[in-house]
Amino acid sequence: HTAEDSIGTGVGVLGDQKTLNTSFDGSAYSLIDNTRGNGIFTYDAANKINERNYFFRLPGSLWVDADNEFTSSYDRAAVDAHYYAGVTYDFYKDVFGRDSFDDNGAPIKSTVHFGRNYNNAAWVGTQMIYGDGDGSNFVELSGGLDVVGHELTHAVTDYSANLIYQDESGAINESMSDVFGTLTEFHEGINPDWDIGEDIYTPGVDNDALRSMSDPTKYDDPDHYSDRYTGTLDSGGVHTNSGIPNKAAYLISEGGAHSGITVTGIGRDKLGQIYYRALTQYLTESSTFSQLRSSLIQSATDLYGANGPEVVDVTAAFDAVGVQ
C-alpha cells in the first residue's frame, strides 16, 4: 500500500490558518508535499514527547501527526517551514522556470525546533534549519516568508554563482538572499515589504526588523560603499555590507534619490529577472561589488537592450551606492 497525498489544516507561527500538502501512509499524516518537484519534507530536530530535549540532529524525525490537523503551538514552526517552502518553490518555478534550488527538482528538506532558544536560521548545504528563537529576539524563525525565501536562496546561490561566503562575495551572497526572499514575499502578496525578518523579530517591539533594504542605515548597515565595514567580524561583515547592494536593488525597483543621484525605478519584476540572470549566468564565486554592477548591467542589456531605462537605472543605482 503506497502512501497517498492528503490536505491538512494548520496554524502558523503568527496564529494564521493555512492548508498543507501532507501524505497519509494508512496510519499517520506526514509533512511531505508531493505536489512540488520531488517533494518538500519537513522534520523535527527535537520531538513532541519531551520537548525539553534540545537536539542538534539532522534531519531529525520526519514530522508526523495523527489527525492531519497541525494546530498545536508545537506544530506552528513546522506548519510555516513546510508551507513557505512551497510558496518559495512556486516563486522560483512560476517566475524563473527554476525547478527547485538545483533546477533539477531536488527534494526540499527543512528541520524545525533546532537547538535551544536558537536565534538562527540557515541553509546547511543540504537542507534548511530553523531555531525557535529565545522568544525575545526572535520567535520561531520559519514564521517569516522572507526568512524561508532567504534560506532557500542560499541553496540557489550555492548551485549557481556559489559566491564565497566572506567579504564582498559573501555580502553579495547575503544580498541575493534578501532580494529573492523579499521578491518571494511580494509574489505571495501578504504584507509584503522591503524589510527582512519583520514577522519573527522581537515580538515585543512593533515595526522593527533585522534589516531594511529601503534604508539599511535604519539598523546601522551601510547604504554607500564609503561606509562599508572592513573588519573581520561576521566573515567580513556579510550581513552588514549586504546593505550596499540591497540599497541598490531597492533603488532599481522602486526608484528614489540617494547620494545626490535620482533613480527612476523599473519595478520588482524586471529587478528579479535582471538579478536572476546575473546570479545564474554571470556572477562567479569570487565576484566583487564592482563585478556585481557589471554583471547586472550586462543582464539588463541582454534582457531589455543596451542604453534602455533598465540599464540606465542599474547604472544610476550603483553610482548612488558608490560602486563603480
Ligand SMILES: Cc1cccc(C(=O)O)c1OC(=O)C1CC1
Ligand atoms: C537569523 C540569522 C542569523 C545568522 C545567519 C542568517 C542567514 O541566513 O544568513 C540568519 O537568517 C537570516 O538572516 C534570515 C533572513 C532573516
Ligand SMILES: [Ca+2]
Ligand atoms: Ca494534530
Ligand SMILES: [Ca+2]
Ligand atoms: Ca519582509
Ligand SMILES: [Zn+2]
Ligand atoms: Zn543569509
